[in-house]
Amino acid sequence: MITGHVFIATSLDGYIARPDGDIDWLLNRDEPTEDHGYPTFIADKDAIIMGRGCYEKVLTLGEWAYDKPVLVLSRQLAGKPVPERLQGKVRFSDSTPTDAMRQLEAEGARRVYVDGGQLLQSFLRDGLIADLVVTTVPVLIGAGRPLFGALPRDVSLALESSRHFPSGLVQSTYRVLY
Template identity: 60%
Template sequence: MITGHVFIATSLDGFIARKNGTIDWLLSRDDPLEDHGYRDFIKDIDGLVIGRGSFETAAASEPWPYDRPVVVLSSTLASSPVPSHLTGRVRFVDMTPKATMETLAMEGWRRVYVDGGQIVQSFLREGLIADMVVTQVPVLIGEGRQLFGPVDSDISLTHLMTKTFPSGLVQSHYKIEG
């Protein structure tokens, strides 16, 4: 069975990016000597599903940050060619979250890293997220793109654990009840 998993950071006031999509406030906290659990998280992931905004942020960085296949859900990009340096690593699709997961399951994917605010929100609304690791960065940015948006009904979570890091980051792991 295929499952969706979230590993994401927010500012203390709940934003994943500034209004213009930049994450400079997060990157300034990146300490290559401090592992915040990403390596353990990603080792069992078959690939990523992200949105256009997350793709554009990642595509602007050198080198390409992902060593797994990436599916970009975007009606805007679906008819566009993938940049030549990402051929074989990235594909653009215009599908619903459910159709995307069904397609990936048929391809043999089991664990999918779901990333990006709107994508996470849509996968949550459709009940396609098994768990979330949310890391709070001790910074207030005042406004930006929220991780969570409106939901049709409550989404119950079970707290699994919380860790703190010397950098001041606080990371909580939640199971989605379904």
């Protein structure tokens, strides 16, 4: 059975980006070199699903950072050509979260990294997230794009672990209880 997994950072006040999508508060941190666990997290994932906003932000960060196949869910990008430098690495689709997971499962994927705020919210609404690794950055940005949005019902979580880093980041891993 295929499962969705999240690894994401948020400001202490619950935002993943400023209102304009800027993540300078996350990228421009003067902190010691710390292993926050991303290499271990991504190692057992078969594919990545991200939303358009996340995809467009990643494009601004320089060289493509992913060695796993990436499926970008976007009504705006579906049907458009993938940039030449990303062909064979990225696909665009306007599938629903459930259909996207079925498609990846049919292709042999079992564990999928789900990235992007609105996408994460829709995957949670559809019951497609197994666990979340949420890293809280000790900064208040006051406004922005929230990590979590409206849900049709409560989503209960079980804390699996929590750790802190010398830089002040706090990372918590939750299992989703459906």
